[in-house]
Amino acid sequence: TQLLEQSPQFLSIQEGENLTVYCNSSSVFSSLQWYRQEPGEGPVLLVTVVTGGEVKKLKRLTFQFGDARKDSSLHITAAQPGDTGLYLCAGASNDYKLSFGAGTTVTVRA
Amino acid sequence: DVKVTQSSRYLVKRTGEKVFLECVQDMDHENMFWYRQDPGLGLRLIYFSYDVKMKEKGDIPEGYSVSREKKERFSLILESASTNQTSMYLCASCKGGSASYEQYFGPGTRLTVT
Numbered sequence: 001t002q003l004l005e006q007s008p009q010f011l012s013i014q015e016g017e018n019l020t021v022y023c024n025s026s027s028v029f030s031s032l033q034w035y036r037q038e039p040g041e042g043p044v045l046l047v048t049v050v051t052g053g054e055v056k057k058l059k060r061l062t063f064q065f066g067d068a069r070k071d072s073s074l075h076i077t078a079a080q081p082g083d084t085g086l087y088l089c090a091g092a093s094n095d096y097k098l099s100f101g102a103g104t105t106v107t108v109r110a
Numbered sequence: 111d112v113k114v115t116q117s118s119r120y121l122v123k124r125t126g127e128k129v130f131l132e133c134v135q136d137m138d139h140e141n142m143f144w145y146r147q148d149p150g151l152g153l154r155l156i157y158f159s160y161d162v163k164m165k166e167k168g169d170i171p172e173g174y175s176v177s178r179e180k181k182e183r184f185s186l187i188l189e190s191a192s193t194n195q196t197s198m199y200l201c202a203s204c205k206g207g208s209a210s211y212e213q214y215f216g217p218g219t220r221l222t223v224t
Contacts, residue, residue: 033212042200042215088152092211096141096160096204102152
């Protein structure tokens, strides 16, 4: 059972469109991370959010941590083919272990 | 930059063989992790280590063991490989005492057991 539920599981959009990926849990996390993974490679950390209500921007990517620190969202504006990949959210509790969502596969068509 | 390397990108082994997967990190991180990744299941923690010679079971340790003799190296051992251990294996490390617990991953080893 995944502690973190990601939705949607798959997302296919045209270049230039916007998209949002959601990460939800009934558990409270001390921090939440987003990773992107390309085929045949390991996940690469994109961002860490720590404070409830926090919003972080990374170029065209906007990350939000819910006020209660149980959920998060990733919004991509004007998606490009280079944004294609598997997006994973991961929540940290009081030890060093992370709980991962199953991931959202994003495909951006040129 | 943090660098985590894994000994093999692709590996094919036969059922019953003993398999060693090695991971090395160069950033002096205290914590190291082994995950397996399967479609639709995300990353599942097999074992982790927070110090040399220390190890703790993760969520799915059955059929696996680990060794951490040096701080930079964390090995995953499949004592007797089985076909249900065919998977992508990912190693990660993170700094101890970090409030954010950011993990850095290796490129993965895709293991096929026939």
